[in-house]
Amino acid sequence: MLKSKKQKQLAVEQFHESLAQVGKNPFDLVSTYRTWAGPDDCDFNMHLSNSCYSKVLDMARFNAALSFMPSGFIAGVWMALGATHFKFLKEIPIFATYEIRTSIASWDNKWLYVLTRYVTHSNKKKGTRSPAPTPGQNTPPVGLPFVPHTHTPATTHDTPSCLAPYDSALSSLIASLSEREEPDGATLHCVVISEVCFKIGRITVPPAVAIASDGFHARPAASEADLTKVPEPYSLSNPPPHMEKIRAMKAKGNFRPLQNFYKGGWRDVPEDERWWMTALGGEIEEKRRLNLDLVSGVQRGLEGARYV
Template sequence: MFADGFLKDTIMDAVRSLARVPTPRFSAGSLGQNLLRYAIVLLLLVNARSWPFTWHFRVFRPVISLRFQWYLLQLRLLFKSKRVKQRVKAKWLGDLCPVGLDPLELVHTWKSWASPDDSDFNLHLSNSCYAKSLDCVRLEAALKCFPTLFRAGGWMALGATHYNFLREIPILSPYEVRVRIAAWDNKWVYIVARYVTHPRKKSKKNHGPKALAANGSANDDIQTSVTPPKDENTHIGGAPYPVLHTPSDPLDPDAKSDPSTPTPSTVVGSTDDRAHTVASALRRTSQVHVEPDGATLNCVIVNALCFKIGRITIPPALALAVEGFTAPGTGSEPASYSVRNPPPFWEKVQELKGEDPMDLRKLQAMYAGGWRAVPESERWWEQALAGLEERRRAGMEVVGALRQGMEGVRSL
């Protein structure tokens, strides 16, 4: 009897102990709340590049970086003499200027990727995001090409933007924006931005005709085929996402332009002729969407900008020459100009800047209209760029016709 009672009490204690063990309880309400929290966190992470002020930070990041470097320089010179400060500051600011470079050859590259918040429902970079990213590129390139202009209180005003979409940039694909100066006149400077994507590595194994450069000539260093892949779901530009829309023009390397189509160098006449020149030029370039380095050309954007100080327009040639841009030297041994070996007109620029690198009042007066008092025969800034005149005119025939054609559309 005693053994039976003891065994019974032991079993009852074990049962009561198990009853006190907490058991997980699930309800539809708590599960839904957890899923909602995770969904909100995931949504915030996916759209991190569109959080408040992130775009402003991306645009003004070059300005913040330059400011930070400038404050560090001033901190290092805190206990130096005034003469040493002026010399070191002048050297630091002079190194920022693109002295001796060819403005028509300089290319600034900016890299990014097609994030989900920048893509549309077709799973490729939204058309509006081309302008969004171009704001970042434009300011970064302007600070590198025209640092003296901004230090003197100048700025660049955007007058027009023209887009030519060639191929889509699939979601999550990395891409590059290559910006360069195409031409300028007495008021406007024209900037061309080329959006490109690089082909996947395995696409280089394709056996096909060699890729053609932008000018239509074969390039031995390029192994990417320009013929469309047989698989319609493969994009030659990179990411393995379905191409939901066909490109604007067929990617046909054998396509030839109409021999009767006038070239930019032969077009003279009305606005309609110039507009036809632009249309034919765009058609020829869009037939082969391959850059000389093998990258796929996705979009071409032309910006018309002008230099301003206050509300006064600065001639582009003057702004370019003050920064040190010039034509390359001629002869059997072309001169290689730089900060250490400046071009002949650099003394004129140094006179405008003065000894104190922070006192640019003389340069500001020149920008604000003082250049008009200089006789045409003594305008050194035009002579500094005289070696680029032929190429500048060739570029103006294309971009100038584009501007005139768009101005003619206003009357429709």
């Protein structure tokens, strides 16, 4: 309350800058949303209803967007959902706590592809293992009625598809995403790919512009004079070269210049001066291209379904 106007403006700038992901790789960030499978979210099979995966996904995805790109939302950007694909692998039982881990998969000139993984942690102690079932253990005793399992199968149905090329691309994507183990050994239950775009009013903001405006940047290249020396990564204390341009667009807490930049000001920047392309170059661009080859299969499959 007793601070001067200049001190207050400086405090606002520092707060906004503390939210930015300066010098980070967008593919390294994971937003975790924790919740539980309550009775109202579960079906008669006593596990999380398939419809509720999308219900909680809205909250988890928006939570991730706010943490990854806060400047855009402060400037008035909103996020539109174009498509979502779910791959159910294993049911989440009723009353279980689970995590929704959201990260960036890739992007193109319009769409940002968001990867979400639903996981749970085992209650079993480390080193314990369930005993192996004996032969015939799953066979119902003679004289008792046979009740089929109602759990969701983890395998894809065998119905022939008229979109075979797209199914193949989707299978490759799911295999590459779901087969890797979680870093903490958590159990994977569902993989989701969301196709979103950023809008300011009715104007589309390219994902690269939105991402780089929050400070994301590839690691600095090693000096040609000494290739063995590892350069210091970019951060608030060691900002990337274009950081001053970002700061100028939201100086003193005024985000109007950033709004104008999102609304089309980025088009006026000459091709050889587009700092956001440099910021997301190198290893980030390589990863983006690699992942885009995978997620584009999902997009083609969803688009192809319109003509079935």
